[in-house]
Amino acid sequence: MELTVTGRVILGMLGFEPMSGYQIKRFVDRSTRFFWAASYGQIYPELRRLAAARLIVGTDEARGGRRRTIYRLTPAGRRALRRWLAAPTEIHQTRDESLLKVFFSDSAGSRGTVDALEAKRAHHLQVAARLREIEPHAAGAPQGSPLTALRFGIALNDFIAEWCEQEAAELRGTDESTARIGLSEA
Amino acid sequence: MELTVTGRVILGMLGFEPMSGYQIKRFVDRSTRFFWAASYGQIYPELRRLAAARLIVGTDEARGGRRRTIYRLTPAGRRALRRWLAAPTEIHQTRDESLLKVFFSDSAGSRGTVDALEAKRAHHLQVAARLREIEPHAAGAPQGSPLTALRFGIALNDFIAEWCEQEAAELRGTDESTARIGLSEA
DNA sequence: GACGTCATGTAATCGGTTACATGATTAA
């Protein structure tokens, strides 16, 4: 029984506490979304697969006329979660379109790279700000390892923004100096 | 005519110089692969679509008995490339399984987070080393904006490795002190 | 009554990978 990473995310979420599919989706949207998103179209079918594999069990806990299924880890599910956490991570493909634009930015003329770096910087500043909005002291705020991941996200986005800024400044500097000695592009 | 990002990558590659599908694949494997991969199963069909949209043209340039189609940008293709580079970037979803493990690492016991951070650190050290292997002074080595992207990759992976190391050290410290006063987990 | 939220689900589609097939050329 091979699990998808999204399946493991669900196990991880249920490791915090029993939840419905809807609650998992909300939780993901407020936390892992920044480094691992999930949609209903993944979550509900995956919950069924996990239940079929006896890694989780769902109990009907309707609220009034609203049906609701709360899922919780089985002992086997908790073992699977621990096994995944202990196993070497094999998926590492990244997709960063803004870096792609930096890579190709020579095709956009002499100011291309500086523009691409500034756009990338703006994006990461925005993400860092949004991550900072996640109150670290309110009730329901991240603690323990989720907090570590949050702090990582903030540090990472700050770093990227700063790197882009410095690099852009440097490129603007060399651009100016080549302009001064008459070597700049038209 | 909406292009996929992989389609733009192909345009970007052909912006450097005319190439065959095979050469594009090799180029990608040595460069953008770290932040945007592409397989033959994407490249060849995409080349056809781009040719059908008149953004690139292919000319038969067989070498001996080996057939070969070299593609180059049309003026419209170059315009599309520049338009993409100038447009705001809309795709920003990241997938980082090793960070996911940090996020959930409380479920792996008291040493979980430290272990997850160390695993993440090891991975990024490895990537940084591989990026450094890309010789910056040999012929065919990255220059201009590709070099900027390479230096970004190195700086980024160095930063992540260092952050993980410091965080792990700090956590080990607090873990020890709680152990000393008798508050550690079994 | 309308809107927002709780709650569950599915069908169509998409972007992408994997695995395979074919065949020529070159170097060991």
Added chain:
DNA sequence: TTAATCATGTAACCGATTACATGACGTC
């Protein structure tokens, strides 16, 4: 002659997103 590389392609599959449908509850 064998292996590596050049070169092009496709079919099956997979994970994931999008868009839609359904319906109950709370509140303005």
